[in-house]
Amino acid sequence: MxxxxxxxxxxxxxxxxxxxxxxxxxxxxxxxxxxxxxxxxxxxxxxxxxxxxxxxxxxxxxxxxxxxxxxxxxxxxxxxxxxxxxxxxxxxxxxxxxxxxxxxxxxxxxxxxxxxxxxxxxxxxxxxxxxxIARQFKGVAVPLLPHVYCAEQQRVRHTLIVSAPQAGKTTMLRDLARLLSNGDGQRRPGFKVGIVDERSELAGCFRGEPQLDVGMRSDVLDGCAKAEGMMMLVRSMSPQVIVTDELGRAEDARAVEEAVNTGASILATAHGQNAGELIRRPSLAYLLENGLFERVIVLSRRHGPGTVENIYTGQALQEWLRAGRECSVD
Amino acid sequence: MWIKYLGAAFILAAAVMWGNLQAAKLRDRTRELEEFRLALRLLAAEIGYTATPLPRALLEVSRRVANPGVQFFLETVWQQLQEPQTADASAAWLAAVQNVQRQLQLTAQDWAVVARAAAGLGGLGREDQLKQLAAAETQLAAQAAQAAAVYASNEKMWRYLGALSGLAVVILLL
The missing domain is CATH 3.30.450 (Beta-Lactamase)
Known part of the structure; x- marks a missing residue:
């Protein structure tokens, strides 16, 4: 069609x-x-x-x-x-x-x-x-895949994508969901992806039907509060990866923590241009300081929406957060 | 001579038919008002339970009412909603009242009550929309009760009047 x-x-x-x-x-x-x-x-x-x-x-x-x-x-x-x-x-x-x-x-x-x-x-x-106007840019998240998907363990790393508004977070997250859901048919398997799309932005559902391609193994909870939605997915759809947009509230953090404990991987976004802005939000600070996210990807519009500024992991992530904390205290 | 009898039979049959037609109009008016009530209740159910958008709700309800006149009315409202110049659902409902009123047996007063159901149609939140439809349905119920009373008291009168007036004409002519 x-x-x-x-x-x-x-x-x-x-x-x-x-x-x-x-x-x-x-x-x-x-x-x-x-x-x-x-x-x-x-x-x-x-x-x-x-x-x-x-x-x-x-x-x-x-x-x-x-x-x-x-x-x-x-x-x-x-x-x-x-x-x-x-x-x-x-x-x-x-x-x-x-x-x-x-x-x-x-x-x-x-x-x-x-x-x-x-x-x-x-x-x-x-x-x-x-x-x-919604535009889907298929393939924009391909360069991020090696950072998000762990080939040795065949699992998706808990990843947070952060940027200021209109820098391409949602577009990137949608494409990651699509890529992980479909797999590549060879070495990377397709994952069961559960999407909690509180504001109908990720899958662009209209009357419940996704209007944007989020992959063939994706289940979408449209218009559902994130915290409730994550728990519903865990209970009913056994997702391997849970995808959600714009974490920020205290209940979101609790739901992420619970979902992680069930074995699902979390892919999420949050508003913020630097570590200082993230740390100032208690729920995000809690998740980041407890090492729940293995990767933090920072985007900007410097060379157009979706410009990858940095990908923080391990020690570098902790140092980045520490710098943000000091900045936030100042 | 047989031509006279044949003519008399025709006159009598026509008068009986006229009387029956008047009685049928009363009966149809009652049925149409009851069907309009049913349509409003079904519309309220579509809105209240499944929040079905108005165009789809109208088509769904039109499939579930039995009276072809009321079906036609609902389909006309739907058709009006598809017109690019239609500003809102109230305007579509009122336009359908204008277009359809000659094809049903309702009185001007009945149509005024049907037209009142247009107030705020589609432009209210769910609870207010349901209250508004319930109010319109209550008014229709009163109108239907009055129509039923008229039918009960006048139905036989029209039938007898038809037959008797036919007989009177025949007697005068013979």
């Missing part, structure tokens, strides 16, 4: 005038599109490999005066199209501020939040929508 392009998946969700503008995008912008930004009263804006682009009624413009302005009605229409005219069907996702879209794309929302106790009850009066 022919894979549908992002244009076929996203454009029907936009109001007709915006759809027509987007359909006439120059190929250089369309091919490297990362985000579609809609803010009430602000210019229709895109972020692509070419940088920020403002759109007027006949395509990209250089002056703000010529840019097409977004209205509140545009955002409401986008929301209704994305939910298939059924807010009730997606209200749990909306409370978390995003919606998963067909094709693995995602839309984030901001607006007026109505709280009930400490919980978000509803997000209404939207003021901005950010549509993030």
């Amino acid at each position: 022919k894979k549908r392009t992002w244009q076929e998946q996203i454009l029907p969700l936009l109001p007709l005038p915006l759809r027509e503008i987007m359909a006439a995008l120059p190929p250089a912008v369309a091919d490297s599109l990362e985000e579609i930004r809609l803010r009430v009263g602000q210019p229709f804006m895109l972020h692509s490999g070419q940088g920020e682009v403002w759109l007027g009624h006949s395509g990209p413009v250089v002056s703000l005066d010529e840019a097409c302005r977004i209205t509140a009605a545009d955002l409401q229409e986008v929301l209704l199209q994305m939910t298939e005219f059924s807010l009730y069907a997606r209200d749990e996702e909306l409370k978390r501020g995003y919606l998963a879209l067909p094709g693995g794309h995602r839309a984030g929302f901001t607006g007026r939040v109505v709280m009930e106790g400490n919980q978000v009850k509803v997000l209404r009066d939207l003021n901005a929508v950010n549509i993030r």
Whole structure:
């Protein structure tokens, strides 16, 4: 079956005038599109490999005066199209501020939040929508495989990938999951991979079906809290590798520890640009200082998203953490 | 002479049919209102238990109701939702009310109650959506009870009226 392009998946969700503008995008912008930004009263804006682009009624413009302005009605229409005219069907996702879209794309929302106790009850009066275009870069994690997979023991090392936002953590983690799940058909066997995809970013599930390739031996728990999801996988799917995105909460650390004790390997990501930032978060500090992660891979955008800055292991990892701790104390 | 009798028989048959038709309209109105109630309950179940998105829920419910008129109404709402110019589900529901009302036996008052089910459709959270559908279903129940009472009291009257008016015309003509 022919894979549908992002244009076929996203454009029907936009109001007709915006759809027509987007359909006439120059190929250089369309091919490297990362985000579609809609803010009430602000210019229709895109972020692509070419940088920020403002759109007027006949395509990209250089002056703000010529840019097409977004209205509140545009955002409401986008929301209704994305939910298939059924807010009730997606209200749990909306409370978390995003919606998963067909094709693995995602839309984030901001607006007026109505709280009930400490919980978000509803997000209404939207003021901005950010549509993030999912792109799968198959093979980007191949250079990391020798560091993550231990050929002698035929096991996957507990690995944490860290970087600032938008530096390619999730893309790298998804590709690692795919590579480990599929195996290479020769010396590296395929592993049973359990993916806890709390924000539907890793597998890009839409109605429960992964829209991005995460490998043939991968089981995906979509929209499930990480800690609960890891335990569910351990109990029900006997994973050899557990993959999850953005560790950070105390319960995540406890679940990782328990999962490791069952014999599963952990592949995870965390926000942070250096050891100091990681150490300042108690749950990550606990996991790192107890030597739970055998490898820490640091990514950046220096040469584009997914640039591998460093891979720490053993003594070097401990020294890096120590330097981070001293830095954090200062 | 036989032409006279044949004519009289035709007149009588037509009058009886007219009377039966009026009675059938009352019966159909009651059935349609009951089917609309059932459709709203099924829609609420689709929303409440499986959070099925509205377009799929409408098709699913249309398959489960027996009345072809109500099926057609639900399919028309679904069709309206597929139109690029449709702004929201309320608009689609109201457009279907406009398009379908001549094809069913409901009164203007009945349609006003059906139209009220459009308020907030698809634009509310699950609990509020269920409350709103329950309120619409309660109003339909009252309307259906009233329609059933009208049917019970007027059904025979229309049948007799048809036959008797036919007889009266025949007597006058003969």
